[in-house]
Every structure is written in structure tokens, then in C-alpha cells.
Amino acid sequence: MAGRLAEVPGVVGVLLGGSRARGEHRPESDWDLGVYYRGGLDLAGLRALAGPDVEVAGPGGWGPWVNGGAWLQVDGVAVDWILRDLDRVEQVWADCREGRYEVGVQAGHPLGFWSPCYAGEVALGQVLADPRGELTALRRRTETYPEPLREALTAGAWEAEFLVDAAAKGATGADTLYVSLCLSRAVGVLVQAMFARDQRWCLNEKGALAVAETLPCAPTGFGPRVRSLLGTPGETAQLLAVTVAEARVLVEETLTALRSHAE
Incomplete structure (x- = not known):
């Protein structure tokens, strides 16, 4: 299937x-097959390959970041x-090397x-x-995690404290939704x-906590404490x-651990 996809103009x-x-x-x-394209993409060619009963969403069809694609069933x-604009991926990689990132909806x-x-x-x-070897070359470059990105993402952890302060205000009004959203994002x-x-x-939220709790900078009981906070x-x-109050302690311990592992 990958070979046939690569023959579609634009892929x-x-x-x-x-x-x-x-x-x-x-x-x-x-x-999950990432279909990397550049410039004009032959959607008709993709739809012909997918078959008549499969809807193929073009660039932007699934939102601004998960570009588009299709869900297929092959022998059950x-x-x-999953479409990926290679020009945009390479621009994001350039941003990562400079310590720049963004979070989109x-x-x-x-x-x-x-x-x-x-x-x-x-x-x-x-x-x-x-x-043409383009993905292979890019994969080789991304094997080394950029130090500027490391510094930027760890520095961005300050937001967790801000979110806990916001959650405290929501708690006074018994606003469970707002508190839960603040604490979930703080953990994220x-x-x-x-x-x-x-x-x-870190590719997405799914399974991230299970990995994070095993990392050297994780405070004692990080995983169980997060599950307790967000669960009830x-x-x-x-x-x-x-x-x-419990979340505030955990955030403070995590920030301290992050700083100590940076030294």
C-alpha cells in the first residue's frame, strides 16, 4: 500500500x-500511515486507491494540524x-531547532x-x-533532539503554576469543569x-502519563497522584x-525536579 501511495502525484x-x-x-x-506530500496533491488518485466506499479528506479537511486523510478497513x-504537508513539517523542524513551538486547536x-x-x-x-530519499534524510536529522527546543519546553512549565492559581479561583465557585480543565492542562x-x-x-496526550511517570525527573508517586487528582x-x-491544594504541591515538586535535573 505504501508503494502505491508513493506513486500518487504530489506524494x-x-x-x-x-x-x-x-x-x-x-x-x-x-x-497509521503518514502520507507526506508537497504542493498539489492528486486527491482523485488517492480516492481511486482508497476505493469507492472510503471518504478521503483533502488538506485541511480534518483541521489545521491533522491535515486530512482516510480511514480504511483492509482484511478487517x-x-x-494521515496527510502531512512536508514543507510545513520541515518548517516546524526548523522552528524546533531554534527553540520555537506552538500549540494549536x-x-x-x-x-x-x-x-x-x-x-x-x-x-x-x-x-x-x-x-527520492527525502523522508529518510529528514528522519536522520530529527534523531537528535534539539537543545533549544528542550530548553523552551522545560521553561514553558511555568504555565502549570499559573493554571493551578486559576483553578483555585474556580474552586471557590464550585466550578468543577473549569477546575478540571485547568488541572488537566497543567499536567499536560x-x-x-x-x-x-x-x-x-511527545507525540500526543495518549499514553503520555504512563511514560512521564517513569522518567528520571518525575517526583515520587507522580502517576498515581495525577490519576487521583484528575479522577475525582x-x-x-x-x-x-x-x-x-494537592495539585499545587505536585506542580511545585515537579518544577523543582525539572530544575534540579537541569543542573
């Missing part, structure tokens, strides 16, 4: 991503095509789409089809910083205040 190459590329898959895991196995990413994911997908993926920001401190690519934040102002 530069195909990369296996997700859990299967990393060897972390389960038997029922999807096959789920196969996802994207369906399916409740904590936002963190732009370094583009580079991380290439670094952690497996090249399946690459007629910390996890991104922890991955960066360890020079690991409370419904009353009093209970929410207790949750926020």
Missing part, C-alpha cells in the same frame, strides 16, 4: 507511525492515512496539538516508501516539559479546594 513518501512504528502496539492497534484491519487533541509532534513523528516513525504542560528534559519526543476532583468548593 513524496510514506511513513509508518503510531504504536506499530514504536513496537508498542497491541493486536488490535491501527496501522484498520488502516489510517485540533480535534482529537484535548490538550492541543503541540507542533514538535511533526518532527517527533518522523524521528520515531519507520520509512516505508521514499523514492508538565508532561511536555518532562519529556523534553529527557530529550524524548470533587463537586463542592471544599473538595475542589483540597484537590487544587
Whole structure:
């Protein structure tokens, strides 16, 4: 399939991503194929390859970051095509090397789409089809985690403290939704910083906590404490205040750990 995709005009190459590329898959895991294109993309060619019963979303069809693609069933196995604009991926990689990143709104990413994911997908993926060698060359470059990006993401952990302060205000009004959102994002920001401190690519929220709690900079009991905080934040102002107080301690411990591992 990757070879046939690479023959579609506009497609530069195909990369296996997700859990299967990393060897972390389960038997029922999807096959994620990153379809990297440049310039005009022959959507008619993709649709002909996908078949008449499959809807292929063109660039932008699934949102600003997860560009588009298709969901297929091949002999009972789920196969996802995920479009990636190679020019944009290379620009994001250039930004990463300069310590720049952005977090965008994207369906399916409740904590936002963190732009370094583009580079991380290439670094952690497996090249399946690459007629001109462009994906292979980019993958080789992304194998080294950029120090400026490491510094920027760890420095960005300050937002977790700000979010806990905001959650405390929400707790006084028994605003469970607002408190839960603040604390979830605070944890997400910390996890991104922890991955960066360890020079690991964090691709999305899914499974990130399970990895983060094993990292050298994780405070004692980081995983269980996060699960307790987010699992039952409370419904009353009093209970929410207790949750926020516990979150504040965890955030402070994590920031201290991040600083100590930087020295």
C-alpha cells in the first residue's frame, strides 16, 4: 500500500507511525500511515486507491494540524492515512531547532496539538516508501533532539503554576469543569516539559502519563497522584479546594525536579 501511495502525484513518501512504528502496539492497534506530500496533491488518485466506499479528506479537511486523510478497513484491519504537508513539517523542524513551538486547536487533541509532534513523528516513525530519499534524510536529522527546543519546553512549565492559581479561583465557585480543565492542562504542560528534559519526543496526550511517570525527573508517586487528582476532583468548593491544594504541591515538586535535573 505504501508503494502505491508513493506513486500518487504530489506524494513524496510514506511513513509508518503510531504504536506499530514504536513496537508498542497491541493486536488490535491501527496501522497509521503518514502520507507526506508537497504542493498539489492528486486527491482523485488517492480516492481511486482508497476505493469507492472510503471518504478521503483533502488538506485541511480534518483541521489545521491533522491535515486530512482516510480511514480504511483492509482484511478487517484498520488502516489510517494521515496527510502531512512536508514543507510545513520541515518548517516546524526548523522552528524546533531554534527553540520555537506552538500549540494549536485540533480535534482529537484535548490538550492541543503541540507542533514538535511533526518532527517527533518522523524521528520515531519507520520509512516505508521514499523514492527520492527525502523522508529518510529528514528522519536522520530529527534523531537528535534539539537543545533549544528542550530548553523552551522545560521553561514553558511555568504555565502549570499559573493554571493551578486559576483553578483555585474556580474552586471557590464550585466550578468543577473549569477546575478540571485547568488541572488537566497543567499536567499536560508538565508532561511536555518532562519529556523534553529527557530529550524524548511527545507525540500526543495518549499514553503520555504512563511514560512521564517513569522518567528520571518525575517526583515520587507522580502517576498515581495525577490519576487521583484528575479522577475525582470533587463537586463542592471544599473538595475542589483540597484537590487544587494537592495539585499545587505536585506542580511545585515537579518544577523543582525539572530544575534540579537541569543542573
